[in-house]
Amino acid sequence: MHRSPFTVTTLGTGAALPARGRYPSSQLVNVGGGWYMIDCGEGTQERLRAIGFNFQRIGHIFISHLHGDHYLGLMGLISSMHLMGRQAPLHVHGPPELKEIIGLQLRASSTYLRFPMQVHAIRPESGTVLHADERVVVSALELEHRIPCTGFLFREQPGQRRLRPGRVGEVPQFRRNAVKNGEDLVLGDGTRIPNAELTLDPPPPRSYAYCSDTAYAPALIPFLQGVDLLYHEATFTTAMASRAKETMHSTAAQAALIAKEARVGKLLLGHFSSRYKSASVLLDEARPIFPNTELSSEGSEFRVGG
Ligand SMILES: [Zn+2]
Numbered sequence: 370m371h372r373s374p375f376t377v378t379t380l381g382t383g384a385a386l387p388a389r390g391r392y393p394s395s396q397l398v399n400v401g402g403g404w405y406m407i408d409c410g411e412g413t414q415e416r417l418r419a420i421g422f423n424f425q426r427i428g429h430i431f432i433s434h435l436h437g438d439h440y441l442g443l444m445g446l447i448s449s450m451h452l453m454g455r456q457a458p459l460h461v462h463g464p465p466e467l468k469e470i471i472g473l474q475l476r477a478s479s480t481y482l483r484f485p486m487q488v489h490a491i492r493p494e495s496g497t498v499l500h501a502d503e504r505v506v507v508s509a510l511e512l513e514h515r516i517p518c519t520g521f522l523f524r525e526q527p528g529q530r531r532l533r534p535g536r537v538g539e540v541p542q543f544r545r546n547a548v549k550n551g552e553d554l555v556l557g558d559g560t561r562i563p564n565a566e567l568t569l570d571p572p573p574p575r576s577y578a579y580c581s582d583t584a585y586a587p588a589l590i591p592f593l594q595g596v597d598l599l600y601h602e603a604t605f606t607t608a609m610a611s612r613a614k615e616t617m618h619s620t621a622a623q624a625a626l627i628a629k630e631a632r633v634g635k636l637l638l639g640h641f642s643s644r645y646k647s648a649s650v651l652l653d654e655a656r657p658i659f660p661n662t663e664l665s666s667e668g669s670e671f672r673v674g675g
Contacts, residue, residue: 373401375525375575375673377598379665380416382639382648384604384618385438392416392667393438394640396600397427398577400525401504406430407521407579413442414449420668425455429500431491431507432463433581434518440467444474447486455484462499462507464517465490493519495592501526510592512583514617520583522592523673524576530568540567575674578633582640584614585623593631597674600665601627602640603651609642621651625658634674639665 376399381392393410397417404426406413417424424446432440440463450459461467468488475482491499493511500507503526510520529549532540539562540548548554554562576596580589583602593599601624605613613620619627621638628636636659641648648664655662663671 372572372575372674374399375401375577376670377577377600377637377673378420378668378670379600379637379639380413380420380668381410382641382665382667383438384640384642385436386643390667391641391643393442394433394581395442396579397422398523400523403502403504404428405505405507405523408433408439408581409441409443409446410438411441414446416667425450425453425457427459428457429460429462429507431499431521432461432467433512433520433579434514434516435464435466435470436516436582439581444471447471447482448480450484451480451482458485458487460487460489460500462489462491464519491519493517495589510578510580510589512581512589513586514582514584518582520578520580520589522576522578522596525574527574528571530564530571533567533569536567577673580624580627582617583619584617585619585627587627587630590627590631593627593633595632595634597634598637598671599628599631599633599635600637600639603638603655604640604642606645606650606654621655622658625655625662628659628662634661635671636662637665637671638662
């Protein structure tokens, strides 16, 4: 069965300090041809150039929190969008202070954007809908970090019902959309064919959860139940568990435990401390707990669901 694209591209996988070959947090999410950005660390626009992506296609940017490694690339990206003649609206979703931070920088440089931009203050309680359009619903995941920090759950909108392969011919072309939307078919002589005889349920909506910086937070588990792909930060190994606790980050094993308890499809680790030259030590600690775990890497694309 053909399904529309739902992918995540990890542009940066490093934690707070620069490390060779790693960049700070940023991801691109494609849901059915709509482009969304999550976090925008320093250098994100260069990363987008490196993968040949035209950033004017991004309609919404979601910023998890105001630690620099998650948003210091945002002004540069907005500025480039402006200089390159963007006209399409841009929506930025982030902590309440973000509007003031962006506004001050625009005013100080006498920049009058050529495109409409709206900065939305996030309400961080888990389950709050932050954005919905014809492709996707994005809701908040309340994380536990040193400053307010929000994760994001992307769930695609349910698709149309599918015509049963053996019954397609019975449905006239001009009625197909209505039948796919659940209506019965009424024939010329008044006979009614119930929708259930003609159609099958749509495929279950796919979902992606992004858990940015957070301490081990089991309160998230009910909200992550059954997601197809979970990105969870894994800053440290278990040997550094006390450091993780103190800085309100997670170990790879804690990320795996969340994935296991929430019965997610796949776990993607990221936000690696610069002390680990290779992130494979983190993968080795996660896999015994949750086998279907992968490391994110710069510029890699991951499919959400089957
Ligand atoms: Zn942080």
